[in-house]
Amino acid sequence: MPRGRYALHDPYDHTPLGEEHFQCAPGPTGWRYVSRTTDPAGRHTGSVDLTLDALGRPLRLELRTADWQVRGGVLDGVTWVRTDPSGEHAREGNAPARAFTGASPAFLVAVARLLRPAPGEPAARVRLVAFTPPVLAPRTxxxxxxLRGSEAHPTDSGPLVVDHYRVGDPETGEEHSVHIAGDVVLAAPGVELEDLDSPPSALT
Structure with a gap:
């Protein structure tokens, strides 16, 4: 069960945004990731709890920030409820999408797991619903x-296979690289792995 810490920053001007302290592991249903986020001063800002099934679909998602929370999962596409802590402003939403995305590196692992592109295949296109802190407003x-390729790196516990993905935005034409080893993001725009206490788990 890897535990570690990601440093988060603005992908354009590199302004520090805080850290995400996480743990993740394969489980009976597929894969689970839990984390808490802090701002640059170390103050708690939110949490992520994501469970995938064996096919990479989001069985359960729970996101929290100081003023909002979202709970969602796969149902007629994806369905969610976004609310304030009191529940007074609860709103349910649904979209013909395959999964969720957002600021957490967990979503990069989740989408890679869902699509499982093979080297040399044309880029796979996927529709997602994004929830971005601090207000977690949904956006489709x-x-x-x-998958551009995979490379094995020798480590004390055996070879570490790193997959290099090219992720694009069809609306703007922008593309960026994402490097994932097992269930841990090694590098992505706005994300740097700062600490990891055990090797990544292999997701079969």
Whole structure:
């Protein structure tokens, strides 16, 4: 069960946004990721709890910030409830999308797990619903994912296979690289792995 810490920053000007302290592991249903986020001063800002099934679909998602929370899962596409802590402003939503995305590196692992592109295949296009802190307002968007290659790196506990994905925005034409080893993001725009206490788990 890897435990670690991601440093988060603005992908354009590199302004520090805080840290995400996480743990994740394969389980009976598929994979689970839990984390808490802090701002640059170390103050708690939110949490992520994501469970995938064996096919990479989001069985359960719970996101929290100081003023909002979202709970969602796969149902007629994806369905969610967004509310304030009191429940007074609860709103249910649904979209013909395949999964969720957002600021957490967990979503990069989740989408890669869902699509499982093979090297040399054309980029796969996927529709997602994004929830971005601090207000977690839903936004439907498309991404393209292509696996550019995999490279094995020797470590004390055996070879570490790193997959290099190219992720694109069909609306703007922008593309960026994402490097994932097992269930841990090694590098992505706005994300740097700062600490990891055990090797990533392999997701079969």
């Amino acid at each position: 968007l498309d991404q393209t994912w292509a």
